[in-house]
Amino acid sequence: xxxxxxxxxxxxxxxxxxxxxxxxxxxxxxxxxxxxxxxxxxxxxxxxxxxxxxxxxxxxxxxxxxxxxxxxxxxxxxxxxxxxxxxxxxxxxxxxxxxxxxxxxxxxxxxxxxxxxxxxxxxxxxxxxxxxxx
Amino acid sequence: xxxxxxxxxxxxxxxxxxxxxxxxxxxxxxxxxxxxxxxxxxxxxxxxxxxxxxxxxxxxxxxxxxxxxxxxxxxxxxxxxxxxxxxxxxxxxxxxxxxxxxxxxxxxxxxxxxxxxxxxxxxxxxxxxxxxxx
Amino acid sequence: xxxxxxxxxxxxxxxxxxxxxxxxxxxxxxxxxxxxxxxxxxxxxxxxxxxxxxxxxxxxxxxxxxxxxxxxxxxxxxxxxxxxxxxxxxxxxxxxxxxxxxxxxxxxxxxxxxxxxxxxxxxxxxxxxxxxxx
Numbered sequence: 001x002x003x004x005x006x007x008x009x010x011x012x013x014x015x016x017x018x019x020x021x022x023x024x025x026x027x028x029x030x031x032x033x034x035x036x037x038x039x040x041x042x043x044x045x046x047x048x049x050x051x052x053x054x055x056x057x058x059x060x061x062x063x064x065x066x067x068x069x070x071x072x073x074x075x076x077x078x079x080x081x082x083x084x085x086x087x088x089x090x091x092x093x094x095x096x097x098x099x100x101x102x103x104x105x106x107x108x109x110x111x112x113x114x115x116x117x118x119x120x121x122x123x124x125x126x127x128x129x130x131x132x133x134x
Numbered sequence: 135x136x137x138x139x140x141x142x143x144x145x146x147x148x149x150x151x152x153x154x155x156x157x158x159x160x161x162x163x164x165x166x167x168x169x170x171x172x173x174x175x176x177x178x179x180x181x182x183x184x185x186x187x188x189x190x191x192x193x194x195x196x197x198x199x200x201x202x203x204x205x206x207x208x209x210x211x212x213x214x215x216x217x218x219x220x221x222x223x224x225x226x227x228x229x230x231x232x233x234x235x236x237x238x239x240x241x242x243x244x245x246x247x248x249x250x251x252x253x254x255x256x257x258x259x260x261x262x263x264x265x266x267x268x
Numbered sequence: 269x270x271x272x273x274x275x276x277x278x279x280x281x282x283x284x285x286x287x288x289x290x291x292x293x294x295x296x297x298x299x300x301x302x303x304x305x306x307x308x309x310x311x312x313x314x315x316x317x318x319x320x321x322x323x324x325x326x327x328x329x330x331x332x333x334x335x336x337x338x339x340x341x342x343x344x345x346x347x348x349x350x351x352x353x354x355x356x357x358x359x360x361x362x363x364x365x366x367x368x369x370x371x372x373x374x375x376x377x378x379x380x381x382x383x384x385x386x387x388x389x390x391x392x393x394x395x396x397x398x399x400x401x402x
Binding site for chain 1: 167169171172173174175200201202205207208209212213216217219220222223224226227228230259261263264265266
């Protein structure tokens with residue numbers, strides 16, 4: 001199952017918990033694992049709190065501090081987006097979340113987010129795969 | 135299947151390989167995948183060596199170097215734990231480990247650990263989900 | 269299913285997409301999840317672009333910047349490879365990729381790579397586990 005999101009900024013965190021939850025509920029699967037993956041090499045999927053959206057802002061600022069943009073990266077000569085590739089690898093393209101009672105098992109403050117690292121982009125594809133447990 | 139651990143320090147790495155291994159053995163499942171997730175937004179699950187517990191200390195010190203605590207993060211105004219949220223997203227809340235012969239498939243020096251980033255906490259919930267392969 | 273790779277440098281990124289794809293195709297499984305894990309505590313598995321191999325070079329240089337080698341790490345007194353353990357935990361030992369139509373579901377610029385952090389090594393074991401969806 002695939003859905004797309006559009007991103008409006010160069011870098012931002014966009015919550016996708018509700019889109020994923022809908023797919024899980026529509027599947028009718030009561031128990032299993034839900035795998036969520038962004039099909040792009042300059043974005044990531046993370047789990048974090050979105051009740052305070054500044055957590056996403058802090059994350060992006062922290063990544064800018066740890067891995068500075070345009071710090072002489074070789075790939076910048078090709079696409080000028082090396083930092084996005086580096087941080088996509090560090091965070092990873094996917095998360096896996098358990099399903100119980102037909103719903104995602106997440107802590108109170110956990111949500112799923114796409115991290116856009118090289119936007120804005122009209123369409124970022126998110127693949128959702130559900131493995132049922134009999 | 136869920137178990138809880140308590141954490142005794144502000145930040146620490148706590149091995150949980152034996153708890154997870156017990157759940158796998160008790161399940162009687164011979165082959166599959168074992169997904170281990172901490173249900174909190176200020177902790178992470180990692181795989182690493184615990185034979186030398188200083189590896190966990192080094193990891194936490196390295197994260198303090200890469201993402202300094204209280205470096206003007208916006209979320210610190212709300213909860214004062216922005217660094218914990220940032221590092222939880224970077225490491226991620228879960229790991230998935232294969233099961234073969236009714237046991238976890240791990241390298242000689244690999245173990246599962248919870249990384250506490252905002253403790254001490256009386257109870258951190260760890261969800262273990264096993265997907266059998268027929 | 270397991271295969272091994274040898275690494276030729278102290279640190280390098282080695283693409284393994286074709287090895288994993290072969291295992292998926294040989295399995296005859298049309299739909300499911302493919303879990304790929306390196307069974308060592310000083311290596312990682314990531315997803316990124318390998319069309320420009322400099323992305324892997326940039327990643328390793330960025331990690332050297334964020335987590336300096338031999339910066340007084342305690343584990344260096346034992347094995348002198350603390351940085352490798354730290355970065356292995358940050359990136360993680362595994363990735364999970366969907367299978368559809370008997371093939372890996374990856375974005376155009378996504379490939380699977382082993383990140384060697386403490387090489388060269390004659391043999392790094394990679395475990396591939398496929399969970400079919402009926």
